[in-house]
Amino acid sequence: MSATPQPVRRRHRTTRFLAVAAGVTTVGALVAALPASAGTSAGTSADSSAKKPGHHDVPRYQDVQLLSFNDLHGNLEPPSGSSGRVTENQADGTTKTIDAGGVEYLATHLRQARQGNRYSVTAAGGDMVGASPLISGLFHDEPTIEALNKLDLDVTSVGNHEFDEGAKELGRLQNGGCHPTDGCYVKGKKFKGADFPYLAANVLDEKTKKPILKPYWVWKKNGVKVGFIGVTLEDTPGVVSAEGVKGLKFKDEVETINKYAKELEKQGVKSVVALIHEGGLPASSSYNYDCDSPGGGDGISGPIVDIAKNVTPKVDALVTGHTHAAYACTIDDPSGKPRTVTSAASFGRLYTDTTLTYDRLTGDIARTAVPSANHVVTRDVAKAPDMTELITKWGTLAAPIGNKPIGYISGDVSNAGTESPIGDLIADAQLAYGKELDPGTDLALMNPGGIRAPLTYAARGAEGDGVVTYAEGFTVQPFANTVNLQDFTGAQLVQVLKEQVTGTNATSPKVLQISSGLTYTLDLTKSGADRVVTDSIQLNGAAIDPAATYRVATNSFLAGGGDGSTTLAVLGGVAAAVVALWTMVRLSLASPVLMLEKQGVRKSLSRSVKLVRGSWWRVFGIQLLATIIANIVASIIVIPFAVLASALSGDGIDGLLNSGAGDLGWTFLIISGIGSVIGSLLTFPITAGVTVLLYIDQRIRREALDLDLARAAGLQDYGSGVPGSTPGS
Numbered sequence: 120m121s122a123t124p125q126p127v128r129r130r131h132r133t134t135r136f137l138a139v140a141a142g143v144t145t146v147g148a149l150v151a152a153l154p155a156s157a158g159t160s161a162g163t164s165a166d167s168s169a170k171k172p173g174h175h176d177v178p179r180y181q182d183v184q185l186l187s188f189n190d191l192h193g194n195l196e197p198p199s200g201s202s203g204r205v206t207e208n209q210a211d212g213t214t215k216t217i218d219a220g221g222v223e224y225l226a227t228h229l230r231q232a233r234q235g236n237r238y239s240v241t242a243a244g245g246d247m248v249g250a251s252p253l254i255s256g257l258f259h260d261e262p263t264i265e266a267l268n269k270l271d272l273d274v275t276s277v278g279n280h281e282f283d284e285g286a287k288e289l290g291r292l293q294n295g296g297c298h299p300t301d302g303c304y305v306k307g308k309k310f311k312g313a314d315f316p317y318l319a320a321n322v323l324d325e326k327t328k329k330p331i332l333k334p335y336w337v338w339k340k341n342g343v344k345v346g347f348i349g350v351t352l353e354d355t356p357g358v359v360s361a362e363g364v365k366g367l368k369f370k371d372e373v374e375t376i377n378k379y380a381k382e383l384e385k386q387g388v389k390s391v392v393a394l395i396h397e398g399g400l401p402a403s404s405s406y407n408y409d410c411d412s413p414g415g416g417d418g419i420s421g422p423i424v425d426i427a428k429n430v431t432p433k434v435d436a437l438v439t440g441h442t443h444a445a446y447a448c449t450i451d452d453p454s455g456k457p458r459t460v461t462s463a464a465s466f467g468r469l470y471t472d473t474t475l476t477y478d479r480l481t482g483d484i485a486r487t488a489v490p491s492a493n494h495v496v497t498r499d500v501a502k503a504p505d506m507t508e509l510i511t512k513w514g515t516l517a518a519p520i521g522n523k524p525i526g527y528i529s530g531d532v533s534n535a536g537t538e539s540p541i542g543d544l545i546a547d548a549q550l551a552y553g554k555e556l557d558p559g560t561d562l563a564l565m566n567p568g569g570i571r572a573p574l575t576y577a578a579r580g581a582e583g584d585g586v587v588t589y590a591e592g593f594t595v596q597p598f599a600n601t602v603n604l605q606d607f608t609g610a611q612l613v614q615v616l617k618e619q620v621t622g623t624n625a626t627s628p629k630v631l632q633i634s635s636g637l638t639y640t641l642d643l644t645k646s647g648a649d650r651v652v653t654d655s656i657q658l659n660g661a662a663i664d665p666a667a668t669y670r671v672a673t674n675s676f677l678a679g680g681g682d683g684s685t686t687l688a689v690l691g692g693v694a695a696a697v698v699a700l701w702t703m704v705r706l707s708l709a710s711p712v713l714m715l716e717k718q719g720v721r722k723s724l725s726r727s728v729k730l731v732r733g734s735w736w737r738v739f740g741i742q743l744l745a746t747i748i749a750n751i752v753a754s755i756i757v758i759p760f761a762v763l764a765s766a767l768s769g770d771g772i773d774g775l776l777n778s779g780a781g782d783l784g785w786t787f788l789i790i791s792g793i794g795s796v797i798g799s800l801l802t803f804p805i806t807a808g809v810t811v812l813l814y815i816d817q818r819i820r821r822e823a824l825d826l827d828l829a830r831a832a833g834l835q836d837y838g839s840g841v842p843g844s845t846p847g848s
Contacts, residue, residue: 189244189440190465193251197221219468226503244440245396249280276349276394318349321375398442406445521590542632553672600674711814753798760794
């Protein structure tokens with residue numbers, strides 16, 4: 120393999136014009152190149168069937184090179200520790216590890232792989248960005264998009280991490296523009312966005328019911344057409360913060376792919392590749408493990424297996440991701456025909472080279488001839504100069520923050536294993552911080568997906584061995600999570616531990632990392648909740664008491680129900696609702712203070728808190744009763760208008776009761792809207808009046824306002840208990 124870097128290909132993706140391939144010189148040479156299943160007899164001229172009037176002869180079968188990778192996660196620099204190595208099976212049955220990854224090397228490998236392949240397309244299976252090291256994450260992953268443009272990526276599906284900062288930010292990465300908060304990072308230079316399409320066929324806007332980005336894209340060259348459909352896992356809301364997927368709906372992967380495969384077929388595109396950000400788990404972690412031994416797909420499990428078995432036969436290959444595993448397997452489609460399913464691990468350590476044999480006569484892929492293999496992105500090739508320049512530019516901008524020392528370690532802190540050393544370290548750190556917030560904090564839980572890399576003792580720069588820089592710490596935990604404290608009963612804590620291995624986590628357990636003092640036995644040979652041995656759960660050597668209360672520190676992702684932690688989500692939701700209600704009541708008297716005392720906004724809020732203090736339940740109860748009464752009055756007013764609106768719109772009472780919101784006409788909406796406005800006008804004085812009366816009542820109780828008013832009115836002995844003369848007598 121040449122160590123000389125190849126020049127960057129400069130392409131305009133919308134207009135790529137290349138010469139038509141030369142015609143095949145002999146029928147014999149063509150037949151020898153045909154797939155075994157082509158069914159062309161020796162006496163048949165296969166190339167003549169692909170001729171078109173006025174065109175030069177072209178071969179019927181055309182090999183298309185598909186290069187693919189997945190789960191780059193903004194790893195521009197070579198990943199460190201185990202995150203930057205792959206395992207390789209040797210002929211003698213042993214294994215060895217190989218240092219791999221880094222876009223400087225990935226660019227060189229891809230450019231070398233493309234040599235001699237005039238029909239080459241590069242695709243990715245999602246998670247190109249998100250959970251990125253500081254050099255990319257600090258700049259909202261603009262550096263990674265810039266690198267992917269230089270890599271000549273043609274198309275990618277979205278992954279769950281593309282939604283870490285929400286759909287609007289994903290749209291910015293696609294279309295360009297400076298960050299709405301941080302602005303432009305390079306003076307006078309606007310971020311251009313991706314020059315490849317992000318595909319999001321199964322991600323719908325809840326309002327429009329349409330995909331937020333393109334559902335598919337078609338690669339075309341000299342009459343060859345290959346369609347790409349991109350989807351992410353349906354469970355994306357379960358592995359991304361609620362804010363990141365707000366306003367979005369994620370549809371079933373199989374149903375979506377089948378839908379758009381039909382649509383592509385109607386457009387004359389019969390060769391289709393699905394880019395799916397969902398994956399499988401091979402029986403070995405070696406990148407060259409044969410997952411088709413003893414039979415097709417026998418060596419792989421996980422969600423992708425069911426997906427592959429149900430995606431329509433119209434799809435010819437599946438490029439997958441999400442599990443960070445390496446495999447190139449064949450899994451039978453619904454018709455029983457073998458189909459290639461690939462994944463190239465993660466962090467740019469591998470790329471997959473697949474050959475799709477395109478039949479110009481049928482417009483489809485000759486599926487019996489689809490060889491595919493993963494290749495290591497070794498670091499023994501020359502670095503691509505344009506990538507080195509990119510890393511230098513962004514690394515210089517990040518250096519003032521990234522090079523700051525934040526701690527020290529005496530050796531490598533690994534992220535390997537079901538319970539990893541760095542997972543324990545992070546959980547212990549969360550417990551320590553939790554105790555600073557509340558000394559009564561008992562334990563901490565950390566989600567495994569929030570840990571993205573190990574800490575290595577060897578220095579990456581000039582900081583010295585054992586020094587942990589901010590950039591290294593950011594790489595380990597790149598998410599903007601905060602530490603939350605929640606109270607659990609012992610029974611709820613046990614349920615949280617069982618949710619690691621049940622529900623959406625049953626097939627792929629997400630084992631929580633735990634702080635020192637919490638111990639239990641996890642038996643993965645069992646199934647479901649039985650994997651957690653309940654009687655073994657102890658805290659500081661004592662069995663968990665189901666009725667006792669425990670103070671638990673978690674990150675905000677887990678507290679929001681991430682990784683299938685529904686118990687944490689429910690408890691967090693209840694706690695948030697209580698805090699919101701408590702705050703609302705404490706500030707409920709601010710408006711009378713603002714108006715009657717002519718105070719500023721801040722002083723009005725402070726005065727409200729003071730007036731409500733000690734009477735929270737009383738104020739809450741009176742306001743709740745006033746709200747109920749106001750709603751009853753409003754309903755009495757609105758209902759006649761709704762009946763009148765139904766009668767005038769021609770639907771009658773039955774139409775009012777049976778029609779959906781989408782069936783309501785303008786007549787109904789206008790008349791019922793008038794009723795709602797009138798109802799609000801008549802009931803607002805009720806709630807406002809009660810609030811003012813509460814304000815006066817609280818001032819009388821706390822500040823003897825009634826005495827001030829009596830003195831102002833000239834009542835001499837008011838409140839003294841001694842009868843006095845009546846003014847004016």
